[in-house]
Amino acid sequence: MQTLQSLLAVGALSVATLAQAAIPYNNTSYEFTQPNGKTITLFLQGNDYYAEQRTADGRLVIYDKALKGMAYAQVSADGRELVSTGQLVGGLTTPRASTVGKPQAGLTDLAKAAQVEKMRAHMLGEQGGLHTAMVDTSSPEEISGQVKGLTIIIDFPDERGTITKAQVERFLNDLNYNEFGNAQSVRGYFRSVSGDKLDYTNTVTQYYTAKKNKAYYADSSLSATVRSQELINEALQWLEYQQGFDFSQLTTNSSKQIRGLNIFYAGNSDSAWSKGLWPHMARLSPRFCADGVCTDRYQITDMRASLAIGTFVHESGHLITNWPDLYDYDGSSEGSVASFGVMGYGAIGTTNRYKPTPPVAHFRAIAGWDTVTELNPAINANAPSGRLSHTSDSGTSYKWTNPANSNEAFYIEAIHKSGQNSEQLDQGLAIWHVDSRGTNSNEWYPYIQMEHGDGNRDPEYKRNRGDGSDLFDVAGEFTQALPNAQTSRGTNALWWNGSDSGLRISDISDPAQTISFTLDSATQPDPDTYTGTLSDKQSAIEPNGSWFQYSGGTIGLTLSGPASADFDLKIEKWLNGAWQQVAISESPSSTESINYSAGSGYYRFVVYSYSGAGSYTLRVSK
Known part of the structure; x- marks a missing residue:
């Protein structure tokens, strides 16, 4: 039941019940500093579960823990993963001839799908995991009115923030906003798409300066949740005990968990993909509680030299409304919704990153x-x-x-x-x-x-x-x-x-x-038709073991079963927290019919054997 x-x-x-969430990348560039101090530019295609990283000439790269830098990659002998060649990027003066003019071949779609499932399984088992592969949510609920989130801005002793608190506040909250090429603010986006039903604003803190230099948190030998969550907890403790921030003013879900927890930090990630301070969404562990509310999920990202609302809006779709992603994680397709919706690729394109x-x-x-x-x-x-x-x-x-x-x-x-x-x-x-x-x-x-x-x-x-x-x-x-x-x-x-x-x-x-x-x-x-087989005294629920919502009208049922058995039929409605019978047909045969004038509600049908066994056919018209 x-x-x-x-x-x-x-x-x-x-x-x-479990909504999926990951940041998509479409030839997204980022810079990484090699152990020798040389800065290289890499390009990402994929998402937080699996992404191919390439140099500008199309060569595959991967982070090599032993070399502590980005190394050229090749497909493993079994074809299941990418492995390091042991050669740091930048160590060769020219690309190999086989890669000139065309990208190096990567994993097959089947191998990529296996890597996605492997990463998601790992994240489910990892405490707070990077971008919790299946983010626990309650059933979707209407979200309207004023929703108040928190955005913490962070810099470091050796890298101060260049984007001001006032700029971040305008980026999030102004209703007439066009800085950095954006057509609107985050608040403006949600006001627009909700028809002014949702007013999502963020309280922006002053800069919190981390306890340690940026390189400590951006350690590419560690998963992105390790030092990122250490940094977030530092900032939350600072807000509570040094700033006296009242967390109870923030909007929470029915479990008193903060809906919108966002972290912006100064500069670039300075980390390899999925490592160090790499931008992501995850569940904070251990959680932080104050003023009667607790943390749940958060998003963290680098500010770089400018701000675009696309990714922030997409991630807020997960945090605020519990919407899942609509693109294909394993890369075997571009999904179906593709760029036509914000939870697909509709927030990362050249123009719609500024107007999703x-x-x-x-x-x-x-x-x-x-x-x-x-x-x-x-x-x-x-x-x-x-x-x-x-x-x-x-x-x-x-x-x-x-x-x-x-x-x-x-x-x-x-x-x-x-x-x-x-x-x-x-x-x-x-x-x-x-x-x-x-x-x-x-x-x-x-x-x-x-x-x-x-x-x-x-x-x-x-x-x-x-x-x-x-x-x-x-x-x-x-x-x-x-x-x-x-x-x-x-x-x-x-x-x-x-x-x-x-x-x-x-x-x-x-x-x-x-x-x-x-x-x-x-x-x-034609009327919907359902078939099944009953043993003696057994019952079956239709349609297909489930129930349906009905706005009202006549429900017509006809049941036919074996002549040697006595099958009966009834309609049940969800009333006062239980399924209750509202109509029944129980002639001494397996041929039954019901015409029921139904009001609005939730219904299901029960076919049951009074005696005998065999197959039945149930036809339903509404």
Whole structure:
């Protein structure tokens, strides 16, 4: 039986109890100082679980603990990992001839996937682990009103901060902000995408000067959580006992854990990828408690010479709203949402790092920011149909939910390249296929799949991170067969189990701020069908061992079973913290039927054997 706690999350198509989080890198450059004092520039492709590091000429590199520096790398004999060649970068005057003109070959996609899983398993077992691979969260909840976070700025005895406290405060909190090339502040972003429902501000401390020089904390022989967390704890102790900071003023979750804990430190990371002071998000261990509240997760990053809001906003999506990442950790694809959402790659591009794309409609809905209209008449008896329209950035969206699986739905919204969406790659009608059972590690069954208007699925095939033909526009159609067949991993309106969802969209208008389309709900799919086998006195719960949310209407059930047995049928509703019977059919046979006028609520069906055994078929219409 489902618990009440799990039931409370169903209406929002909840994200998994454990939300995934990692910082993405797209040819991101950073500088590293070798043991001989020479500074080299390296380029990252990947994320916190696995990233390939290369020199400008395309050669792979890896941190060599024995040499205490970055060494040229090669694929191991078994093909499973990268290993050091024993030659420090910069030790050769010219690249090897085999690498000139093309990047050195790295691991296969299969080997990368294995490295990702290895790193995630390690992080789960590591106390506080770098970017806790699966960040524990409560069920997603609406987040609105004033949310107050804390940003601690830190410098070092041998490296003072060059970006002032006032600059950091403006970066986080100003509503008219354009420094460092940003189009808005962090607060401005969340005000914009939430329709002014969320006002996320940060209290910024004065500079805390660390106890030791920067090199101590930036030690690349240690995991990024070791000295980073030592530094964070230093700063928190300083805030409590020397500054008298009142931590109770910060916004917490239901467990009295601080939602937004952010650390900025002076200069660059001065560390190898995933080591020393490398930017990351993790759980602070041991946790710090004061004034009746405690720490949970934090994000830490270097300030460098300028500030861009993209990564800070993406990480706040994890900290503040519990949204998971939407890109593929193992690098076998670019995900499906790709650059069209902030939790994909929509915060790290050349321009959208300064003006990130909004969260996709589903994330806005579970945060409580969108007014969502249910279009499936099987769930909403008053669902609109015919000629409909949607306006980009309007704080609204449509969805078409699977009556047999409350975790699955299509979300529909217009995206116009203006306002918060100005840095999108395309404009038109966006259709998102959402199923919380999916995972971003599987590009062919992700949590959120973008239904690509061109049907090409370029991001899934790793061709790009989205392009100008991905959204639906004039003359576009979205049905059970169009744009193309599921057998070719195409784009269409089938549920993940291959059944017809009944969603029919056609006659889409030209891209504009408001897009109109025709929703044809006259032809509905056949009743949902469930089959199973019962032994004597056994019972089974449908649909598929679970339950569903229903807005109200008539539920029709027909059950057929073996003539030699007596199977019965009932409908149960979640009432007062328990499943309670609301309708029953128990004739002395295995043929039963129920037509029940249902109000709004959570329901399930029970098929049970009064006597005998055999197979049954249950047909459900709503």
